[in-house]
Amino acid sequence: MPPADEPRREQLLNAADRVIQRDGPSASMNAIAAEAGITKPILYRHFGDRNGLIRALTERHTSGLLAAVRAALNEPLERRDRVEHVLDTYLSGIEARPQVYRLLTHPEPGDPSGAGHALAPALRQIAEEITRAVDNQVDLGADRELLAEAWGRGITGMVLAAGDWWLETRPCSRTRMVQALADLLWGRLAAAADLPTAVLPAPAPAADAPPA
């Protein structure tokens, strides 16, 4: 938080940032040190180990987006509008600075056996925000807690995967993507009509409509 408190640290983070934007998140400590014009041990003095550096970098980059999403979740809007606002906030955040997105996405590198964590730490925070927002704002009856928590994770994962695909292939405008996801969340999958093709071949014993 203190920008002038430890300026060298910020400087090192800037260098790390440049390297990671250039070489991807698998950049070596040597490379980062070289970019900063120094050698490895200094990095280790400042950040402990590689995870420490990455964590610091991640926090620096994601805190803005996280705050924006949190604010969007509490915006005084009609629910559908609020959902669209949150989706748009997230998508425009990862669109504006894809490097942020990569850090956001990449799970803790120091994996203590590979189990669990499908969501990176920053995304887990977002999931918690969604859980809290749903729990506070929507009347879900007796299953409240379970639903809010499951949905928080689920929605986060949905937006992660869909947003990832959108960023990679750019199949449509951001606005349209927001609509597509909000429509999914709004039960459009349930509401749409069946297609006549590939219909159920009626497990009944009597006459069944021959397909095609």
Next chain:
Amino acid sequence: MPPADEPRREQLLNAADRVIQRDGPSASMNAIAAEAGITKPILYRHFGDRNGLIRALTERHTSGLLAAVRAALNEPLERRDRVEHVLDTYLSGIEARPQVYRLLTHPEPGDPSGAGHALAPALRQIAEEITRAVDNQVDLGADRELLAEAWGRGITGMVLAAGDWWLETRPCSRTRMVQALADLLWGRLAAAADLPTAVLPAPAPAADAPPA
């Protein structure tokens, strides 16, 4: 596919399997070779490189679940029942063999710059199956292609993240989890009533409430 065709290969995969279940997916080639009672170069002769080994292992484990999900997607059921059936198939698959789930989840280790891939290859296949199923079975109008594709990714990511959380914390029975996710997909978030708490504080132009 040929089980008797290259039996040594299967044997090596079994050893790799044991080690990875014991030490996690970050197990070293040396460790795997030792478990198989041999040394590294043999592994490299059979699988090319580490990715090759992991890929072979992943395919062996995930093909069953993938086929089950594909079948569930084409089951002749009412749509909601079909969705529940797919969800249950996936959850019971990862429940029965968590190691499978870890492989399913873990992205390609040989990351060519960290970009993109929020979904591991096996999950991308599932996403494509969902896309195809939606596209074939649901009448979505003009936006058909875009919606089916975005939803395929989105639903996959949703189930990944929610399933991950469920496996880790076991907050409820599988059946209830299936209901929670199906309800989300069925627009229950849209249909529920607003809670009276935390209401919109009227963004009037005059006095703004000083935050406590």
Next chain:
DNA sequence: GTCAGGTGTTACCGGCGGTAACATCGCCGG
């Protein structure tokens, strides 16, 4: 008998994350 191909070895490479030990500077108190 010899040649091919699978199985296996030892010994090595460059690079990684991480550390120990040592050299400087600048600043602050006596």
Next chain:
DNA sequence: CCGGCGATGTTACCGCCGGTAACACCTGAC
């Protein structure tokens, strides 16, 4: 003026990693 002390920096090293080269052995086919 000087001693110390904390930050800044260095070189040289460790063990381990993924991956490879070179060589040895056995077995069965022609």
